Amino acid sequence: MATxxxxxxxxxxxxxxxxxxxxxxxxxxxxxxxRVLDAMAALNYEPNALGRNLRKxxxxxxxxxxxxxxxxxxxxxxxxxxxxxxxxxxxxLLGNTDNDVKREAEYLRILNAKRADGLILTTARVEKxxxxxxxxxxxxxLACEYLLDADVPSVSIDNVSxxxxxxxxxxxxxxxxxxxxxxxxxxxxxxxRLQGYQQALHxxxxxxxxxxxxxxxxxxxxxxxxxxxxxxxxxxxxxxxxANDEMAIGAIRAVRERGLRVPDDIAIVGxxxxxxxxxxxxxxxxxxxxxxEIGRTAMEMVLHLIRGEPIPQPQRVLExxxxxxxxxGTPRRRNDKGSGARMPVEGPIHQSKGRGKA
Amino acid sequence: MATxxxxxxxxxxxxxxxxxxxxxxxxxxxxxxxRVLDAMAALNYEPNALGRNLRKxxxxxxxxxxxxxxxxxxxxxxxxxxxxxxxxxxxxLLGNTDNDVKREAEYLRILNAKRADGLILTTARVEKxxxxxxxxxxxxxLACEYLLDADVPSVSIDNVSxxxxxxxxxxxxxxxxxxxxxxxxxxxxxxxRLQGYQQALHxxxxxxxxxxxxxxxxxxxxxxxxxxxxxxxxxxxxxxxxANDEMAIGAIRAVRERGLRVPDDIAIVGxxxxxxxxxxxxxxxxxxxxxxEIGRTAMEMVLHLIRGEPIPQPQRVLExxxxxxxxxGTPRRRNDKGSGARMPVEGPIHQSKGRGKA
DNA sequence: TCGGGGATTGAAATCGATTTCAATCTCGAC
DNA sequence: GTCGAGATTGAAATCGATTTCAATCCCCGA
Numbered sequence: 001m002a003t004x005x006x007x008x009x010x011x012x013x014x015x016x017x018x019x020x021x022x023x024x025x026x027x028x029x030x031x032x033x034x035r036v037l038d039a040m041a042a043l044n045y046e047p048n049a050l051g052r053n054l055r056k057x058x059x060x061x062x063x064x065x066x067x068x069x070x071x072x073x074x075x076x077x078x079x080x081x082x083x084x085x086x087x088x089x090x091x092x093l094l095g096n097t098d099n100d101v102k103r104e105a106e107y108l109r110i111l112n113a114k115r116a117d118g119l120i121l122t123t124a125r126v127e128k129x130x131x132x133x134x135x136x137x138x139x140x141x142l143a144c145e146y147l148l149d150a151d152v153p154s155v156s157i158d159n160v161s162x163x164x165x166x167x168x169x170x171x172x173x174x175x176x177x178x179x180x181x182x183x184x185x186x187x188x189x190x191x192x193r194l195q196g197y198q199q200a201l202h203x204x205x206x207x208x209x210x211x212x213x214x215x216x217x218x219x220x221x222x223x224x225x226x227x228x229x230x231x232x233x234x235x236x237x238x239x240x241x242x243a244n245d246e247m248a249i250g251a252i253r254a255v256r257e258r259g260l261r262v263p264d265d266i267a268i269v270g271x272x273x274x275x276x277x278x279x280x281x282x283x284x285x286x287x288x289x290x291x292x293e294i295g296r297t298a299m300e301m302v303l304h305l306i307r308g309e310p311i312p313q314p315q316r317v318l319e320x321x322x323x324x325x326x327x328x329g330t331p332r333r334r335n336d337k338g339s340g341a342r343m344p345v346e347g348p349i350h351q352s353k354g355r356g357k358a
Numbered sequence: 359m360a361t362x363x364x365x366x367x368x369x370x371x372x373x374x375x376x377x378x379x380x381x382x383x384x385x386x387x388x389x390x391x392x393r394v395l396d397a398m399a400a401l402n403y404e405p406n407a408l409g410r411n412l413r414k415x416x417x418x419x420x421x422x423x424x425x426x427x428x429x430x431x432x433x434x435x436x437x438x439x440x441x442x443x444x445x446x447x448x449x450x451l452l453g454n455t456d457n458d459v460k461r462e463a464e465y466l467r468i469l470n471a472k473r474a475d476g477l478i479l480t481t482a483r484v485e486k487x488x489x490x491x492x493x494x495x496x497x498x499x500l501a502c503e504y505l506l507d508a509d510v511p512s513v514s515i516d517n518v519s520x521x522x523x524x525x526x527x528x529x530x531x532x533x534x535x536x537x538x539x540x541x542x543x544x545x546x547x548x549x550x551r552l553q554g555y556q557q558a559l560h561x562x563x564x565x566x567x568x569x570x571x572x573x574x575x576x577x578x579x580x581x582x583x584x585x586x587x588x589x590x591x592x593x594x595x596x597x598x599x600x601a602n603d604e605m606a607i608g609a610i611r612a613v614r615e616r617g618l619r620v621p622d623d624i625a626i627v628g629x630x631x632x633x634x635x636x637x638x639x640x641x642x643x644x645x646x647x648x649x650x651e652i653g654r655t656a657m658e659m660v661l662h663l664i665r666g667e668p669i670p671q672p673q674r675v676l677e678x679x680x681x682x683x684x685x686x687g688t689p690r691r692r693n694d695k696g697s698g699a700r701m702p703v704e705g706p707i708h709q710s711k712g713r714g715k716a
Numbered sequence: 717t718c719g720g721g722g723a724t725t726g727a728a729a730t731c732g733a734t735t736t737c738a739a740t741c742t743c744g745a746c
Numbered sequence: 747g748t749c750g751a752g753a754t755t756g757a758a759a760t761c762g763a764t765t766t767c768a769a770t771c772c773c774c775g776a
Contacts, residue, residue, distance in 0.1 A: 001472075003732055014756040019734055026735090027753055049471040050417070051732025054408040054761050061451075070433040070633065078427055082454055086461065091468060093419075094452035096440055103444065110449060113407040114359075114762095220637050253637050275428065279578050279611050281639045361762055372726040377764055384765090385723055409762025412731050472732095 002043035004051075011039035022047060061091050062302055063116040065107055067123050069096040071218060071246065072274040073291060074122060077143060080295020081120060088303055090117075099184075099217075101125045111138060118302040121145065123187050139305030143298035145188060146315065153305065155297040155316040159189045162287045162320045163196025163241070164203075166269045169285070169322060170239040171204050173331045175267060179212040179230050179237035181223055181247045190215075193243045193271065212237050216247050223250025231258050238266060239328070245270035245277045245286055252280060252327070263329030273323055283325035290318050360401035362409075369397035380405060418448050420660055421474045423465055425481050427454040429576060429604065430632040431649060432480060435501060438653020439478060446661055448475075457542075457575075459483045469496060476660040479503065481545050497663030501656035503546060504673065511663065513655040513674040517547045520645045520678045521554025521599070522561075524627045527643070527680060528597040529562050531689045533625060537570040537588050537595035539581055539605045548573075551601045551629065570595055574605050581608025589616050596624060597686070603628035603635045603644055610638060610685070621687030631681050641683035648676050 004022075008015045013032055020026035021036040028036075039045075053059050064081055066074045078094065085092050093116055095107040104126050111119050111134070118139035124131055128147055134140055135152045142154035170178050180197045183190035198208050211233060216222035223242055230236055231254060242248035248270030255266050262268055262282055270277055273288035297316055304311045362380075366373045371390055378384035379394040386394075397403075411417050422439055424432045436452070443450050451474055453465040462483050469477050469492070476497035482489055486505055492498055493510045500512035528536050538555045541548035556566050569591060574580035581600055588594055589612060600606035606628030613624050620626055620640055628635055631646035655674055662669045 001470075004734095005732080015733075016735080016756060016758095017754085020755090023734080027755090029754060032754080046467070046470050048732050049468075049473040050408070050412040050415070051761090052734075054412045054732080054763085055734045057408070057761070059408070069427075069436055070430055072428055072430065075428040075433070078454065079456075086464070091451060091453075091465075091473075093449060095449075096436065098437075106444070107449075109404070110407075112359075112404045115407040115449075220633055224637075249634070249637050253639075256639060275578055276607070276634055279582075279607050279638075281611075281614060362764095363762080373763075374726060374728095374765080375724085378725090381764080385725090387724060390724080406762050409731090410764075412733085412762080413764045415731070 001048070002045045003048065004045075006043055007036065007039045007045050010043060011035045057114070058117050058306075059115060060089055061093050061116045062118045062120060062299070062306075063093045063095055063107055063111055064120045065095040065097055065104060065122060065124070067097055067099045067125070068218065069094075071244075072276065073244065073272045073289070076274075076291035077122065077295035077298075080292040080297075081143075081299040082295075084296050084299035084303070090299075090303070097125070099125060108134060117306050120298050120302055123189070125186075139302050141298050141302045141305065143294050148188075151314060153301045153311050153314040153316075155294050155301065155318065156189070157289055157294075157320040158317050159192035160196040160199070162271070162289075162322075163193035163243075164200045165196075165322055166271065166287050167197045167200035167241050168203075169324070170241060170267060170269060170328060171200060171206075173239075173267065173328055175237075175239035176206060177209070177212065177235065177237045178239045178241060179214070181214050181216045181226050181240060181242040181251065183216065183218050183243045185215050190243060197241055216243070218244050218246060220246045220250040220253075223247030224254045225250075227251035227254035228258075231255070231260075236266075239268070240266060241269045241271075243271050245272045245274045245284060248284055248286070248327075249276065249280050252282075252284075263327050267328040269328060277323075278325065282327045285325045285328045286323055288321045288323045290320070293318055359406070360403045361406065362403075364401055365394065365397045365403050368401060369393045415472070416475050416664075417473060419451050419474045420448055420476045420478060420657070420664075421451045421453055421465055421469055422478045423453040423455055423462060423480060423482070425455055425457045425483070426576065427452075429602075430634065431602065431630045431647070434632075434649035435480065435653035435656075438650040438655075439501075439657040440653075442654050442657035442661070448657075448661070455483070457483060466492060475664050478656050478660055481547070483544075497660050499656050499660045499663065501652050506546075509672060511659045511669050511672040511674075513652050513659065513676065514547070515647055515652075515678040516675050517550035518554040518557070520629070520680075521551035521601075522558045523554075523680055524629065524645050525555045525558035525599050526561075527682070528599060528625060528627060528686060529558060529564075531597075531625065531686055533595075533597035534564060535567070535570065535593065535595040536597045536599060537572070539584050539598060539600040539609065540571065540573045541576050541601045543573050548601060555599055574601070576602050576604060578604045578608040578611075581605030582612045583608075585609035585612035586616075589613070589618075594624075597626070598624060599627045599629075601629050603630045603632045603642060606642055606644070606685075607634065607638050610640075610642075621685050625686040627686060635681075636683065640685045643683045643686045644681055646679045646681045648678070651676055 004015045004018050008018045013036060017028060017032060018036050020028050021033055082092055097104040110116060120141050120143055122144050132150055140152060142152055144156050146154035146156055182194050185191055201208055214226040216226050240251055242251055248268050251268055252262050255262050260266055270284045270286035273286045277284040277286050301311050362373045362376050366376045371394060375386060375390060376394050378386050379391055440450055455462040478499050478501055480502050490508055498510055500510055502514050504512035504514055540552050543549055559566055572584040574584050598609055600609055606626050609626055610620050613620050618624055628642045628644035631644045635642040635644050659669050
């Protein structure tokens with residue numbers, strides 16, 4: 001592979017001049033410029049990123065840590081991140097931590113070893129203090145998550161109010177025994193969603209039955225298993241608010257296996273609006289997060305930090321949207337007014353986020 | 359951040375000695391060793407990867423290109439790749455190409471700029487010659503795919519025979535009008551699956567009705583839309599073999615929206631056995647690919663190439679498995695012998711690949 | 717006591733770019 | 747014809763590690 005020295009020699013100039021042509025900065029006469037470009041073309045020269053990185057002390061790389069690459073919710077965030085990254089000449093180093101603190105720490109070490117310029121954390125497992133310490137030295141942005149009493153830039157939705165809204169929807173349909181499948185409770189957004197659920201019940205003058213709150217781990221399997229537990233109760237719930245769509249889909253399966261129907265016997269609400277939500281039977285009512293937007297914003301924030309620019313809105317809260325499909329059905333009992341329109345509004349099938357796809 | 363020079367100064371040795379302690383190679387007296395380690399600890403020293411990379415001309419990074427990060431099939435492959443990578447001290451630079459040739463080429467440029475030591479391609483869009491040229495200079499491995507008449511190392515299943523098996527399953531249930539939803543036909547595995555489908559029909563003395571073969575793009579949406587097309591035919595099929603699970607799930611939705619039932623009116627077989635396959639209604643009969651294994655093997659191959667070791671089996675073909683769930687139902691018409699066991703064998707719900715998860 | 721060989725150690729080159737600083741060149745104004 | 751400002755260019759330092767090569771040290775046998 002040709003180096004800058006080879007190019008310089010062939011063009012009969014110094015490496016410094018080649019570098020100037022390369023970067024476009026610094027004055028170079030048109031004649032030399034041409035000679036250098038010709039030499040680069042002739043040698044099929046590609047600047048070695050290692051040398052450049054070392055000298056410039058930057059890598060044009062951002063680490064993105066996600067807890068579970070299989071969760072489609074994260075895939076969409078990554079797309080948002082990557083689109084901005086590509087546009088700005090950055091690459092992303094994806095770290096799938098599998099919810100493993102050790103693996104997460106390993107990636108943070110890479111950041112410290114200067115192999116990346118910045119970091120985007122989705123749901124972090126390492127201690128708050130560790131993140132805080134890191135954020136003081138390096139560009140760090142939280143996506144989907146945030147730290148209480150800390151000014152680490154973050155972008156997310158208001159999980160409390162979204163969860164309240166989702167639960168209120170079930171309440172408005174006449175349900176009073178509403179269960180909640182939570183995410184792992186060490187994660188703040190799980191606690192926020194739980195809180196929103198509790199708030200909604202309290203606002204309706206209902207108390208929270210601890211037996212109806214079950215902690216899951218976001219997976220299809222955990223939704224399935226927890227729902228079986230709930231169905232085995234003496235007084236099973238008539239509705240379930242799952243903290244993400246995958247658990248909701250797992251729950252639907254458990255309900256069906258029990259010979260019951262969704263939404264007639266059990267109404268279900270999910271969270272995230274992943275692509276599958278519209279495709280399961282019945283299509284899932286869920287809270288749509290602007291995943292792509294979250295990713296995009298997080299990457300933009302991290303770029304601001306890297307460039308030392310101020311971030312316009314360091315704590316960004318984006319809008320979510322309750323997408324009503326069929327998994328909750330129509331009002332129960334007296335609440336059913338029997339008006340003409342019995343069919344609930346249908347959410348859209350296609351969820352393209354402006355990336356145009358057949 | 360402390361450099362090797364700082365550590366050397368504090369330990370009253372030369373940088374060379376610090377480097378020797380760091381690598382464990384070269385003789386260092388126990389006393390100096392201790393002094394150096396103490397100095398490193400005192401300064402909280404972390405070797406700068408940039409300097410090391412430049413000198414050693416390696417990055418301990420492998421690029422993994424996937425066409426669509428949202429497809430759960432790829433997520434599982436990535437897990438396999440990443441597990442091996444972590445174990446061997448490598449990081450992966452994930453490139454989501456969104457089926458965009460330009461984006462793919464951009465990542466290949468990164469490889470050339472020495473920012474990665476090797477490359478794993480899942481389904482490539484760039485020209486065969488380009489890949490071949492690259493593979494002659496750098497470590498390149500194909501996962502899920504292969505090149506005809508070329509010795510680029512690859513790992514995949516035998517897509518032709520798998521597709522034949524899946525189609526034969528439908529034939530054995532008495533179906534004769536079987537449609538096929540293909541993947542993008544510029545991709546070799548799509549063509550292989552199509553070929554397997556055709557072979558199965560021919561072996562049963564049936565001819566291929568071109569109207570029943572529809573080209574999709576792997577997505578839920580395309581499966582949905584193509585199935586609607588098929589249902590609009592004068593003689594719609596009684597069974598569908600989809601080239602992946604997502605299209606199969608999309609197809610199920612189209613069937614149901616038409617007021618028809620799966621498998622009673624239309625039987626459906628998928629491909630890949632993604633996690634959702636067991637969770638849709640009805641659970642999907644599908645061909646299980648050993649995704650995790652494919653990823654693992656691909657990464658091991660690329661490591662062999664990087665280290666200049668020979669690859670034991672450069673063209674690796676792994677075993678697939680037809681997982682029979684309920685989306686195909688029982689034999690139709692005369693073929694239905696009415697024996698005691700009407701229920702088909704159930705595939706497993708949980709698909710953990712030995713990674714143990716609740 | 718001296719010499720030799722292995723163990724330790726350090727000086728300096730190196731990887732491939734960027735950047736600083738100074739030298740040279742050009743050209744117009746006086 | 748001379749001077750000076752601005753344009754152009756190159757030599758050399760630099761980023762932070764690794765590695766080569768040579769120097770020194772130490773210990774043991776002759």
